[in-house]
Amino acid sequence: MRYDFSEEQIRFRDEARAWLQENISEEVKAEVEEEPMEPQGPNAKAFLKKLAESGWLSIFWPREYGGKGLSTVEQTIFINELRRCGGPPLTLTMTSVVPTLIRVGTEEQKEYWMPKILRGEAEFAIGYSEPNAGTDLASLQTKAVRDGDEYVINGQKTWNTFGHVCTHQWLACRTNVEVAKHKGISIFIVPMDNPGIEVRAIECWGDAITNEAFFDNVRVPQEYLIGERDRGWEYMRIALDFERIYIAATGRNEMLFENLLRYCADTVIDGEVLAKKPTVRHRLARLATELEVHRLLGYRIAWLIDQGQEVTKEASQLKVYASEFRQRLADEGMQLIDMYGQLNWRSKWAPFKGELERAYRFVPVEKFGGGTNEIQRDIIAQRGLGLPRPDKVIMGLVKKWMAERPQ
């Protein structure tokens, strides 16, 4: 057992850090600050392209798809470094679609899509949620109907983040209405240049943009149905496990905490360095401990994946913990910097570029996105700890009551 990195891992981290520091220009950082979640500026885009061309994005892919098969622990190290160096976040394409495609796609699909993704020619928006299918995702109604060699898609998606900038949708559609609702869903890849797609922006509190997306008789070839028909629910669960893991990447919290720490150590208010105040020190020590927990839960998952273990419980634990910790970090950080905490990130007076206030406004989505924290706690309790599923219990009760009903 060892919790620190091996010499090889340290070498890998240093190499990644050196490359990132050299290639993330001030312009890239500025664009990431402008749009932290989905930077669309030319420099950030060019950087991501270079990242892919230099092989940094695919080194974790299996060798047969052009990768080097590095471990998930190394991937986590890399993602954390990328965020620490002020680089753009990896998109859900890299963090959720790719690992799912590798696991569930057909050989032809992998051979077709993986190089396209690597060249930046396929960037996905995730199309799961609908106006009437949020937490109850299996109720989704967008339909894909077979017509010759094609499927015809009709329906509406919402909270379609990246929908306004993506090239493709990773779309969950109902393909079978004859079976239980979670057994009749399939996953499609839908190119955005197909006729019949309309995207409308929704502006959010955290300065992010998400979208509604409408599909009106959109036709895709049958090969664009990923894996097997009607197994989409299963695939979404895999994809969501990965999404949860990356929602929870530690790097940006490390960066945020370090900025907060440095600010408290360097700033004098009312004649005293902030970090000398016992209450400030106490809060900082508590946050440091909580950050350490976040880091450990993150690496534990990566390590378990590398051991070939299922991590559904752990992914849900991490997602709950990381989102709630980030909220505490943003909230308490704003209190630590007193009146400065309220300044918008555009203000010249905002300490470390208003990262805290932006995190505070964005973090609610991390608690309800990717499956609400309530659903995560259900998963931990039922699939992790073996407590009963309430719906099954109630079904049993209904049967019993029906049987006992006076005739």
Next chain:
Amino acid sequence: MDLGLSQEQKMLREEARKFLSKEWNGTKAREAAGSETGGDQDLWDKMVALGWLGIIIPESYGGLGLGFVDLGVLYEECGRVLIPTSFYSTITGALVILRGGDEPRKQDYLARIADGSLRMSLAVSEPQAIHDPAFFQTAAVLERGQYTLRGTKLFVPDALASDKLIVAARVSPKSRLEGVTLFLVEKAAPGLEFTPLETFGGDKQHEIRLDSVRVNPESMLGAPGEGWTVVEGTLEQATALQCAEMVGGAQRVVEMTVQYMNERYQFDRPIGSFQAVQHACADMSIEVDAARELTYQALSRIDQGLPAKREISMAKAWTGETYKRVTLTAHHLFGGIGFSREHDLYLYSSRAKSTELSLGPSDHHLGVVAGQLGI
């Protein structure tokens, strides 16, 4: 990075669990707590036979020469069933000797600890000083070739169960910052007076009055004035180990709770099917899993010889809160049955509070963490 236990460690865990589930339970824990020393000779002898007292002691001194992670695995299992605490106290004594003893002392004492014939305890805290050596008042004065110890030690764990005590006393009472020295004192030495403390956890802690206790200069452990360095380092290690014990206890409470939530029916259904109950259990599992990661990180760093002060204090700050919170949540979920003394739950709740406070409560360790932040 390798976050898993080795094959040998997994085997040790399995064997320990099997052995302890056969040899120890809540009823025995209650009986032991009712005795004067809090111990159980039969369990002690069997643990000695398994080599547990010598796990951390090098082979050259009659031990097994294993590491802190191995010992942590064992503490975790012991924490699950609440064994008598003299096991922990004696191992702390062994750690002091390992760190501060000279070669003959190590040869002699470590072998006797490993073979179970010597039990020890470390007497550090005083009425007016718990963590800061500058305020220790117990004095050791050299008079006619012998040291005379005078003072009062408080919260000495398992003092009556021990054969020997390691007492921290100041040889140069004029200076506040130096002079803390360790002495090995026979429990039976004239002038020692033991008063048991009534404690929350029901474990056996004592007030010890040293009323002109005379010891030979050979009883000094290590050099004069070097006692605190030894104590500080040892207490850090003991803290990491205690965290493992606490993780074991907390994990056991989670398991007991989940089991009962599956068994207890109200409204014709197991109460564990209610979301309010499930979410409380989910939160417990997150906190306990996190405590385990923090704890084994600290233990493995000790094994690797890496700096671990920060990691140990993080582990203790988190684990102390966690063990306690888990037992309190369990009390709520169990309801009346868990409130009854017939149920084992209160044994864990008592131990949780007791371990939260001993070796530094959360605030103390957050203070240490703050000191490690470089601010």
